[in-house]
Amino acid sequence: MRIGWAITGAGHLLDESVSVMEDLAKDNKITVLLSNAGEEVLKMYGLFERVTAITGGYYRELALENDQSFSYPISGRFSLGKYDVLIVSPTTSNTVAKIVNGISDTLVTNSVAQAGKGNVKTIIIPVDMESGDVETILPSKLDLESCADCESCEAAQSCPQEAIIAKQEIDLLKCVGCGNCQNSCPFDAIKAGKLITIHMREIDIENTHKLVLMNGIDVLKHPKEIKDFISDLL
Ligand SMILES: Cc1cc2nc3c(=O)[nH]c(=O)nc-3n(C[C@H](O)[C@H](O)[C@H](O)COP(=O)(O)O)c2cc1C
Numbered sequence: 001m002r003i004g005w006a007i008t009g010a011g012h013l014l015d016e017s018v019s020v021m022e023d024l025a026k027d028n029k030i031t032v033l034l035s036n037a038g039e040e041v042l043k044m045y046g047l048f049e050r051v052t053a054i055t056g057g058y059y060r061e062l063a064l065e066n067d068q069s070f071s072y073p074i075s076g077r078f079s080l081g082k083y084d085v086l087i088v089s090p091t092t093s094n095t096v097a098k099i100v101n102g103i104s105d106t107l108v109t110n111s112v113a114q115a116g117k118g119n120v121k122t123i124i125i126p127v128d129m130e131s132g133d134v135e136t137i138l139p140s141k142l143d144l145e146s147c148a149d150c151e152s153c154e155a156a157q158s159c160p161q162e163a164i165i166a167k168q169e170i171d172l173l174k175c176v177g178c179g180n181c182q183n184s185c186p187f188d189a190i191k192a193g194k195l196i197t198i199h200m201r202e203i204d205i206e207n208t209h210k211l212v213l214m215n216g217i218d219v220l221k222h223p224k225e226i227k228d229f230i231s232d233l234l
Pocket of ligand 1: 007008009010011012035036037038041044091092093094095106127136139
């Protein structure tokens with residue numbers, strides 16, 4: 001099976017999406033398409049290398065938004081029907097809002113539009129599904145209350161990206177989620193994977209409902225549902 005898998009800039013369901021993608025890559029050709037935010041967020045959560053590891057070769061490309069310039073030529077493959085399915089997981093509220101309004105101005109939204117034109121089945125896993133509160137996971141974070149304000153910050157020195165502004169915060173745009181800082185700080189002031197509760201906005205839930213009604217698009221709740229769903233497509 002030829003699969004296009006797009007990742008947008010959501011931390012929620014990101015790790016779960018990458019795990020399913022790795023599993024499917026064993027028996028299928030997967031082209032990975034990253035929105036700019038998708039690329040940044042994958043790095044922040046230390047998952048970028050796992051994604052690059054499954055790419056390489058024809059129809060196994062890693063397509064980055066910036067490399068695709070303004071017209072996203074790789075998305076033409078979807079309008080030509082070259083893929084069996086396009087999966088977008090996880091999908092930010094931003095990308096869902098654009099899709100339901102017919103906007104296609106990013107690598108991911110353009111790929112969804114082209115898939116519609118080429119009759120390529122599209123599966124979308126939105127992060128904002130139902131009203132209410134949702135627990136989600138944070139990338140590395142410096143806890144100022146635990147920080148002992150050491151004269152020489154061991155965590156900052158251990159960071160190959162120079163991403164730690166000691167005694168202030170982590171520059172997430174430099175962080176690649178390697179975890180060196182967490183292991184180096186003697187006061188345990190840096191942690192990754194903290195759970196926080198966020199509240200779903202009604203507009204995002206409404207947009208997800210609109211997505212469910214769109215032709216050619218199937219909305220799933222969780223990446224773990226993808227495998228069974230695409231086996232039914234064969
Ligand atoms: C650490 C981090 C986690 C994020 N997680 C989410 C998320 O779970 N859901 C969401 O809708 N946006 C999330 N965002 C915000 C998006 O990345 C942002 O709206 C971005 O512009 C989306 O662009 P895209 O839809 O083109 O990928 C997150 C941002 C950061 C920095």
